[in-house]
Amino acid sequence: MDGANNSSAREEMTRLPALRIAQVQADAPNPAQSLCNQLGDGPFSMVCLFVSPEADFAALTSAAQTLFAGADVLSCTTAGELGENGYEDGQIIAIGFPEENFATSTYVIDDISKMDEQSVVDTLIQQRIELNQRADTMESEFAFLLVDGLSLCEEKLTSVLASGLGTMPLFGGSSGDGTEFGQTWLAYNGAIRQDAAVVALVRSHCPVRVFSLDHLIPTETRMVVTGADPANRLVSEINAEPAAKEYARLTGKDPYQLSAFTFASHPVVVRLGDTHHVRAIQRVNENGELVFFSAVNEGMVLTLAQHQDMATHLEAGLSKFREEVAPDHILGCDCLLRRIEAEQTQKNHEISNILKRHNVVGFSTYGEQIGGLHVNQTLTGVAIFPPVAREDG
Template sequence: MMNSKIYYSKNKNTKEAVKEIIEKIDQRDIKLVMFFASTTYDFEFVSKEFNNKFSDCEVTGTTTSGELCNTGFGDNGLLAISIASKEMKVKSILIEDGDKHPILYKDKIYGTMKEIGLNPSSLDISNKGFGIGLFNGLFNMEEKLLSVIYSVIKDSSFKILGGTAGDDLKFENTLISYKGKVINNGCVMTFVKTDAPFHIQKENIFTQSGITMTATKVDVRKRIIYEFNGRAAATEYARVLGIQENKLDKHFTINPLGRLIGDEVFIATPFQINSDKSITLYSQILPNAIVDVLELKDPEKCLHETLSEVKEKIPNLKLVIAFNCILRTLYFKEKKITGNLTNIFNEYVPSLCGFTSYGEQFGKMHVNQTLTILALGGIE
């Protein structure tokens, strides 16, 4: 039996908001508390207070660029969830200085998983549990951290989902927390072992347009594309779209790039055009990768399809934890469809909790303009 309690506070007073939430989400047998905080709150205080109250369980948190729950797409609030279960086992690890030498954490990752009965050496653990990651943004390190984590896990089907911390569009400093300790340059990875049904899924609101390009000159670490098809990246991108080069940046979020792996598209969104006509992206594209130029679909129809599929996989759906890209949220607000999307969530999902992120993680991939969701069901 799993039970979740979620509460969203818009109280501007940090101390009062935390007190209010603690009263609402407290319950017996809590295994995990997660909180999602706007930068309008004192994050250090929030972290310490939640940890002091819930010291017997795992407590993780992140700064956001918006919060997501059954009341809708919110801003400048404090959202938290407690998950209680007698059979669920949960353990987290804080990886610090992720932009430097995260490989030094391999043994700790291994030990953390073993502690809750997930054997990283086993080829058959993907149906026994999953990972939830909260990553700091602005350091271009998500891919490196995922690579280190998956180098420990032998079952390539084992699923991790996650979101990159936000800072209300300041792009200055993102914070994450584990058991009261706050950092700005790593990740907190939470491993969960459970007998309850679960499903991890991603959604994007794009489809292949039929236009492809080859990334012929790339700086992977800096996420910069210098050339597509042997030509200056910005010049070629604009050419294949049939638009003027000085209008290209207006198309980044409506015609992002897709990396096709198997039959799945993983989005890499351009961030800016540089003075040498190279393009910096929000996630990596490898040298000589063939990328699709994507085009928009109907977001409301996409969400219906996504949640319908989730409901098929988890008929007795109890909870969805969601990480929704900031670029999606901004687009939804621009088109004034956040209310419609909230109604669709509420049609399928009894309890919803998550945040607007600066990037998303799905399996081994760091992606953009994506919704990643964890669906948890009750044991029939």
């Protein structure tokens, strides 16, 4: 009996984490080879690359496809990375999903602004059936989405995906371009795409928990959108006044001094059912209109929100996953506005330490997806726990 216990202890000590993680500077020579060396031997079912805009995206993704032959390689540019030091910049993060514990099926949707919605639903249903048959001994599942962060199509896309995924929990993130908002990139198996999305259906021997955290509390200050262009995420009027001017009045700010920090510090939320979701503001355009990260319709009632302490809220939220068995890793999609808030409130170091302590890896986004919703100013992701022991034969 003691021998059996000692054997189990040795297996636990030598067990590799469920995911393999690698990281390299964006300007490092031959970064794909370095990431491959760090990840170690596969085989991998899937490899995800979260790539700083400072990197040579085309060269990296082409080389990675060769080095990780046999695995699906999903890549996107970021608005910052989540790595070994928490918040990172100028890095490339690689996440390997070993075949031993993960089975995946990947679906690329091109031209998402013109997608055939029924075709997408039908394809997802078929891929779920095929994956369930191929990985019928794996009891956990989730879907992971990477989508062009400048496509303006995330709301429609997530709604369609939810219809095809059924009970499979979905989360994801919108690709970024730092704080430039110029162009974002996706790649699937070395082929670069824009106006596209990549959906990975995942089954695993590892228990998983998909989640979304935000630290905002609605106030009593409300406003009505009286002029909007939802397709382009523009709001021209609030309370029948020019949008930027009225937002500034309600927040007590100078309308000519509105900045990314203003919007991060004074977010607006919309009520959906029993919960509130952020409708984050990106900037003011030259016409005095507010440009949002998500669609806003005329007649929508927006509510100003106030912040809880982000570090305290984050620690409490992530600690809940450790109540029984701690996750091996948390794959996270963290809104760019959270990073901006952390920097401006001098919480960057504290929050980085929390992310590091809880083994959070991933990237900063232009938006997050959870279920059938496109949201902002959240940390959304999946906690992946150690694989369940299983009997051979």
